[in-house]
Amino acid sequence: MSALDELKQKIIFVFIEDQRYMYIIKGLRTTIIVTLLALLLGLVIGILVAVVRTAHDQMDKKGLTGLPGLIMNILNAICRVYLTVIRGTPAMVQLLLMYFVFLASSTNKVLVAVLTFGINSGAYVAEIFRSGIMSIDKGQMEAGRSLGLGYAMTMQQIILPQAIKNVLPALVNEMITLLKETSICGYIGLNEMTRGGDIIRGITFEALLPLLVVAAIYLAIVMFFTWIMGKLERRLRESDNR
Amino acid sequence: MITVNHLYKSFGDHDVLVDINEHIAPGEKVVIIGPSGSGKSTFLRCMNLLEQPTSGQIIFDGVDITQKGVDINEIRRHMGMVFQHFNLFPHLSITENLTLAPIKLKLMCREEANEEAMRLLNLVNLSEKADAYPGQLSGGQKQRIAIVRSLMMKPKMMLFDEPTSALDPEMVGEVLGVMKDLANDGMTMAVVTHEMGFAREVATRVLFMDEGVIMEQGTPEQIFNDPQNERTKEFLSKVL
Ligand SMILES: Nc1ncnc2c1ncn2[C@@H]1O[C@H](COP(=O)(O)OP(=O)(O)O)[C@@H](O)[C@H]1O
Numbered sequence A: 001m002s003a004l005d006e007l008k009q010k011i012i013f014v015f016i017e018d019q020r021y022m023y024i025i026k027g028l029r030t031t032i033i034v035t036l037l038a039l040l041l042g043l044v045i046g047i048l049v050a051v052v053r054t055a056h057d058q059m060d061k062k063g064l065t066g067l068p069g070l071i072m073n074i075l076n077a078i079c080r081v082y083l084t085v086i087r088g089t090p091a092m093v094q095l096l097l098m099y100f101v102f103l104a105s106s107t108n109k110v111l112v113a114v115l116t117f118g119i120n121s122g123a124y125v126a127e128i129f130r131s132g133i134m135s136i137d138k139g140q141m142e143a144g145r146s147l148g149l150g151y152a153m154t155m156q157q158i159i160l161p162q163a164i165k166n167v168l169p170a171l172v173n174e175m176i177t178l179l180k181e182t183s184i185c186g187y188i189g190l191n192e193m194t195r196g197g198d199i200i201r202g203i204t205f206e207a208l209l210p211l212l213v214v215a216a217i218y219l220a221i222v223m224f225f226t227w228i229m230g231k232l233e234r235r236l237r238e239s240d241n242r
Numbered sequence B: 001m002i003t004v005n006h007l008y009k010s011f012g013d014h015d016v017l018v019d020i021n022e023h024i025a026p027g028e029k030v031v032i033i034g035p036s037g038s039g040k041s042t043f044l045r046c047m048n049l050l051e052q053p054t055s056g057q058i059i060f061d062g063v064d065i066t067q068k069g070v071d072i073n074e075i076r077r078h079m080g081m082v083f084q085h086f087n088l089f090p091h092l093s094i095t096e097n098l099t100l101a102p103i104k105l106k107l108m109c110r111e112e113a114n115e116e117a118m119r120l121l122n123l124v125n126l127s128e129k130a131d132a133y134p135g136q137l138s139g140g141q142k143q144r145i146a147i148v149r150s151l152m153m154k155p156k157m158m159l160f161d162e163p164t165s166a167l168d169p170e171m172v173g174e175v176l177g178v179m180k181d182l183a184n185d186g187m188t189m190a191v192v193t194h195e196m197g198f199a200r201e202v203a204t205r206v207l208f209m210d211e212g213v214i215m216e217q218g219t220p221e222q223i224f225n226d227p228q229n230e231r232t233k234e235f236l237s238k239v240l
């Protein structure tokens, strides 16, 4: 038997027999679902936290007092604790804590993963957005306010659209990180793609082929998004010059 | 139109405005001159509360706007402001720059706003830029758009903070031209500028500020031809 035939046999044994490739296909689906939902949650949390942090810092300079000042200070303190704790502990530990402690009553592992990674990603997205907001000239806020637009309206209509544009590449980066990080979900028994490959390894006692395929799929997705990011950056640079 | 009583403003322990008292009547065109750092911008920015006064009263259209509970967003609609660096919204087209505030504040529907934007763009000869983006305009064009953006709100008064200082010399004229038209239409204006020609021609009153104080004021003839204060004389001898 030639080497090529041998490889063919192995591939059939590892992937085709008993439709074992489905472990990877289904795993890929779960990986993508968890990544996208977590990213969405992370974006929402990230924008809110970033707006609270910048609003607080801007008001601080103007010496805000009274009840609004108190509320801002409390919100800001919550956000800072959140950022410090989430960025200061491993995602793996957060996942285990969520699964075995905070959401121990839940049997929905996808939900546990989405919440964990959404909350985790939110902290990084918040800092990305904060730098994006701070990169916008303060004259933009003043122009909006001088027209009679409120702070929230100016933020929403004038500052955030520009900030989001500036941080899009960084957000795509965050998504790539997130995609790869979800591979630790196997530790709570969630059948995402990495675990799918690992299950095949366990059944067939073949490690190289299934894990190689899993790696190749991650790589393909990451390269696809890197390519998108490159195009995006070029488009943004062009629109800056218009 | 606007009355300023005992206005003080400090940044930390730096007293930038010291007991400013001023009244600007409807239709007046007040030009504020003075050396850099004398507090001209801060004075102007206190009038629409872009800077919060440390103490003092600002009465606009009969309302003390420094009081708690005043809807400052409502007040600012009636007080246009034009900045040295234009501050157009770069992610929006010219038409969108003009119509954003009136539409979002529900003062006009989209059709009305677009129509009004076109009318004003025609007045400043920039109607062909309606769909352009700020990055495609020259400085002079940007500043004329910025003025028109304020006018969309139909303000009762306009504040100008060195509107031509960031412009190449050949573009100063077109912006001053629009401001003169505005003055002739009876707009109440407070203008910080180093354009003494404009001050002579348009101002009903000239204020000379130095070290956070209005040192001297009078008609353009009085200030430019017969200044009394030593600091005024010294400043004018440098700029004229
Ligand atoms: N936001 C600020 N924080 C601290 N100091 C400021 C601020 N704005 C202005 N100043 C100070 O106030 C003084 C007056 O500034 P400004 O009103 O801009 O003067 P002008 O417009 O006459 O040049 C300057 O010394 C300036 O450094």
Ligand SMILES: [Mg+2]
Binding pocket: B040, B041, B042, B161, B162
């Ligand atoms: Mg100034």
